[in-house]
Structures are given as C-alpha cells and as structure tokens.
Amino acid sequence: MDVKTILQYVLALFMVAAGVNHFLKPRMYMRIMPPYLPWHRELVLLSGVAEVLLGIFLLVPATTRLAAWGLMTLFVAVFPANIHMAQHPEQFRKIPRALLWARLPLQVVLIAWALWYL
DSSP, rough: OOOOHHHHHHHHHHHHHHHHHHOHHHHHHHHTTTTTOHHHHHHHHHHHHHHHHHHHHSSSSGHHHHHHHHHHHHHHHTTHHHHHHHGGGGGGGTSSSHHHHHHHHHHHHHHHHHTTTT
C-alpha cells in the first residue's frame, strides 16, 4: 500500500471518529459555534453525520472524488468556529492560546489533504 492510500485511510478514520464524537459530546461542539449561527445543536449533529459519511465515502472508489469535495466544503464551513475560538480565548481557557491560532492554518492542511483525492 502506498503512502497516499495509507493517508486516505487515516483521513477517513479521523473524519469518522470526529463525526461520532459530535454525538458523544455535542455540548463541546456547540460551545465553539459562533453566536451568530442559528440552531447550534442541529448544526453540530448535521456536521457529525457529514463527517461520518464523508469519511466512509472517501474509501469507496466510486465516491472518493465526491467525498473529497465534500470534505473541502466541510473544512471551509467549520472555519468560522475556529476563528471564533481564536478570537475569544477567554471562553476556551483549557486550550492554549497558541493552539487556538494553530487550528486556523490546520484547516488549509486538511483542505490540501482532501484535495489530494480528487
């Protein structure tokens, strides 16, 4: 198995685990939602479903490209939550400020990672 395929499985596993976590700890995700977005719980659950499905679809050859596009869209869609966290570190005292800011360029890495599977 080549590196690209191994990393495809890693990304898929990461996405499925993150998606499942939305159902196990929804309050954690609702806390990071910017206040201007409506329906926090529903959006958290919807994004959890999307992460699980996109992670699975990434491994199915017939849906890999669609999943890659979906993941890139998802990573862009959750970016406002990362910005909100970085701008309001007082609300996330357990997370080091530097880590809150490091999450921003991480989204670019995740988008590039998904782009690899188009």
